[in-house]
Structures are given as structure tokens and as C-alpha cells.
Amino acid sequence: xxxxxxxxxxxxxxxxxxxxxxxxxxxxxxxxxxxxxxxxxxxxxxxxxxxxxxxxxxxxxxxxxxxxxxxxxxxxxxxxxxxxxxxxxxxxxxxxxxxxxxxxxxxxxxxxxxxxxxxxxxxxxxxxxxxxxxxxxxxxxxxxxxxxxxxxxxxxxxxxxxxxxxxxxxxxxxxxxxxxxxxxxxxxxxxxxxxxxxxxxxxxxxxxxxxxxxxxxxxxxxxxxxxxxxxxxxxxxxxxxxxxxxxxxxxxxxxxxxxxxxxxxxxxxxxxxxxxxxxxxxxxxx
Numbered sequence: 001x002x003x004x005x006x007x008x009x010x011x012x013x014x015x016x017x018x019x020x021x022x023x024x025x026x027x028x029x030x031x032x033x034x035x036x037x038x039x040x041x042x043x044x045x046x047x048x049x050x051x052x053x054x055x056x057x058x059x060x061x062x063x064x065x066x067x068x069x070x071x072x073x074x075x076x077x078x079x080x081x082x083x084x085x086x087x088x089x090x091x092x093x094x095x096x097x098x099x100x101x102x103x104x105x106x107x108x109x110x111x112x113x114x115x116x117x118x119x120x121x122x123x124x125x126x127x128x129x130x131x132x133x134x135x136x137x138x139x140x141x142x143x144x145x146x147x148x149x150x151x152x153x154x155x156x157x158x159x160x161x162x163x164x165x166x167x168x169x170x171x172x173x174x175x176x177x178x179x180x181x182x183x184x185x186x187x188x189x190x191x192x193x194x195x196x197x198x199x200x201x202x203x204x205x206x207x208x209x210x211x212x213x214x215x216x217x218x219x220x221x222x223x224x225x226x227x228x229x230x231x232x233x234x235x236x237x238x239x240x241x242x243x244x245x246x247x248x249x250x251x252x253x254x255x256x257x258x259x260x261x262x263x264x265x266x267x268x269x270x271x272x273x274x275x276x277x278x279x280x281x282x283x284x285x286x
Contacts, residue, residue, distance in 0.1 A: 008050035010109035011083025016050040017233045026066040036065050054080045095150040099246045110168045112228040116219045118175040123155045130192040131155045133184030171206040179282040186286040193283040208269040209278050218261045
């Protein structure tokens, strides 16, 4: 049986979907592919769904079965070897929940990240002091100082994504509650708002605030993020978090509903320029 691991990399997700496409194009059923590998059909399904690692010998046999040529097979195997390499975030495996590992991988591969955050500044935009204050408030459960240090280090490492030349476009709608509810002391909030104002000046970051004065909106249920990728094999994905885990949604109906909600909130939230004004007004209160 193929080896299980905590969470797939985006490369493994892409290759799994490509394997499924090649199998279907060849007219081969999962049961037939499983007989060739001498494994259960569920193993083939797990490979295609990136629920297990892709073993090179299995990949080579499947590609031959699907009639893939030598040149394409060699390229596919090389990509598989690369995709099977652990992501940088695996060094934080001691504090990184399995359900969040995939999020970090998606974050690093996306070309567009759109998010709604009703409670806190998103991790990609947090200062170290703000992140520490959020964690010390118990937002990830009970944990000690050493674990908090590791969580803060992970959040800061994730932010290196925004310094890349090919960084994704990050488009965030913050509920005004994020500013109205103080996190840490006044200095922490001032520094955090200053950081948001800095980010608001970047070309590939768009910040909007959903103001109280605009009333309720359809996104008030929970925070969520929508990822869009350059790879045609990857559809838009939605991530939504709950107290003890998260959901990754890729069905067309669910993704389109979240996209529609984001578009609605974008139209009714403060503009990017108005958002800067609101941020400066709140900064003066801390």
C-alpha cells in the first residue's frame, strides 16, 4: 500500500489529478488500474486524490498502462520526485496541525488569495507582537511558551511569501471588529495598524474594511479563504476553519457561492482608499 503522510503538497495534488485525467482518457477504470498494481482500488483513488504519497514504481506502471510515452513519463516521474520533497513548513510539524499543512502549501502555490476575516488580522499580515498576543489569548487551545514561540516563528516564515518577486495577489476583507476588539496593549495595536498601512501601499495587496455602518453582510458566518492557481489542473479551492479543524471545498457550487459572497462584500466594503482612512482613525485611538 502507498505510504500515508500528514498532508499533501500542491504538487502532489496536481499530479494526482493528472493521473486521474490520464486514466480516464485511456478508458481505464480504477479497478483495472488496481489489478495492474496488485493493490486495492481504494489505493488508486487515494493516489489520485493526493491522500497518499505517489510511489515512483506505481506511477511508472500506471503511466505505461495508460499509454503515456517515454518522454512524458520521464517528465512526470521527475515532477513526482520533486513533489514528494517535504515542504519548508514540515520543520514546524511539532506545532503545525495536519489540517493546516495543506493550507500553507496552497498559500505558497496560489496566484490569488481572497479572504474574509471577521476576528483577527490574517496571519500573513500580523506583526510578531500581535501574533503572540493572539496566541497567548488561547485561540489555538492551551499551549506553553515554547509552543507559542514556534507558532510565531511559523507565522513570520509564512510571510516571506509576500516578499517574493512572484508573490500572489492577496485581497483581504477585514471586518471592523478586527480593529474594534483590542489585541494586546495599545502599542501592539498601533504597530499592527502601522503594518497594515504599509501593506496597503503594496501593488499586490488589497485591503478593505467591512464597516459597522454598512450593516450585516452574507459573509458573517466564519472566516474563509479562496485560492486561485495558475495550474489548470487545480480548480479554485475554499478553506474555512472551525474550532478543531478545517474544511477544504472544491465543488463548483460551494466555491461559486463563496466567490459570490466575496464579490458582494467587496462591493459594499470600504474602498482601498477609504480603508486607509479608517485605519488611521483607529490608530489614533490606541
